Amino acid sequence: MIYQTQLKKLLEMTIEKGASDLHISVGHPPVLRIVGKLVDIEGEKIISSKDSQGLAFSLMTPLQRERFLREKEIDFAYDFKGKARFRVNVFFQSQKISVALRLIPSKIRTIEELNLPPVLHKFSEAHQGFVLITGASSQGKSTTLAALIDEINHQRRKHIITIEDPIEYVFRDDKCLIDQREVGTDTPTFAGALRSTLREDPDVIMVGEMRDLETIATAITAAETGHLVFATLHTNSASQTIHRAIDVFPPHQQNQIRAQLSSSLLGVVSQRLLPSTKGGFVPACEVMLWTSGVANLIRENKIHEIPSIIETSAEIGMIPFNKSLVELVKKKEISRETALKYTFNADDLKSRLRKT
Secondary structure, three states: OHHHHHHHHHHHHHHHOOOOEEEEOOOOOOEEEEOOEEEEOOOOOOOOHHHHHHHHHHHOOHHHHHHHHHHOEEEEEEEEOOOEEEEEEEEEEOOEEEEEEEEEOOOOOOOOOOOOOHHHHHHHHOOOEEEEEEOOOOOOHHHHHHHHHHHHHHHOOOEEEEEEOOOOOOOOOOOOEEEEEEEOOOEOOHHHHHHHHOOOOOOEEEEOOOOOHHHHHHHHHHHHOOOEEEEEEOOOOHHHHHHHHHHOOOHHHHHHHHHHHHHHEEEEEEEEEEEOOOOOEEEEEEEEEOOHHHHHHHHOOOHHHHHHHHHOOHHHOOEOHHHHHHHHHHOOOOOHHHHHHHOOOHHHHHHHHHOO
16 A cells, blocks of 8 residues: 555656656666656655565556566556556566656647647548658657547548557547557457458558567558558658668568558658757657659669658658758757757758758
8 A cells, every 4th residue: 555655646746747757766766757857756765676566566457467577577558547647667677676657648639739740631631551650769659640540530430440569548539439459458469469450340550569570561461451550660760661661571572562562651750859949849850751753762672762852852741850950940949959969960951050
């Protein structure tokens, strides 16, 4: 009971202070991440091994505890009395238990509220194809996916199936019928769930993460066979994303995958969250959209030329990453120093900034 009381206090503090994460680790007081910076919670005692185990076990069901002790780590979602949801990872380090909790906002924000490019609305309006939201960990991919799925939910009568590990945002049916499946609870694997999804009459499929060849292959096939498929990858650009999706396959299959991707890939959004001058974070995005030119480059294995297509296709909504940075600087959303810190091509960015 003592640990449940302490846990309640820590979670309430995380919400009140607007923290994105709470860390519980032996030898330290509880730590919050606020606007990207780690901050000790004042007045809280140093966490002992007994404390960390007690707090961790307070978050888990008996089945989750059993799985954690067997596998030494576990991911799951935790609903905090209807006030908020947390994505939780519990793991061992130096034979002691640590916990990382990520606060998931209760409200699913819109594309506009997230300051994402308006061109993303095109993806929620599509009826078939493959959309990839990419970026490193903790760059807002799940939040962008949720905005797109919820937009469809409010606009069209569709059957949406999500496959997640764990379920983060909980969708409330509006016009859509939405089934959310959690890996490890509702299904053993992403690949198995995705295979069975094709027999469950979906219109829209969301894959929380594409971790292996089978998942990627099935997602591409689903997009080809009349479904609208959204998924994520841990890549930093459209060209890197396409390389990753193809290179996971053995050489003798890669030409076929190029052909499939060239016809089914609607677009790639690569995003990074940058510290804003106004507090909090703001997304910078590279956006690639399907064109016959992009399709030809994928098919002919000239993926290195895709950045040139993005650069010269602003009129249809494509956005180079450096252009996104420049726009944020012009709007005083980020500083020049921040833009230069996060760019992948500093010389090009400096040239663009001189012209503003």
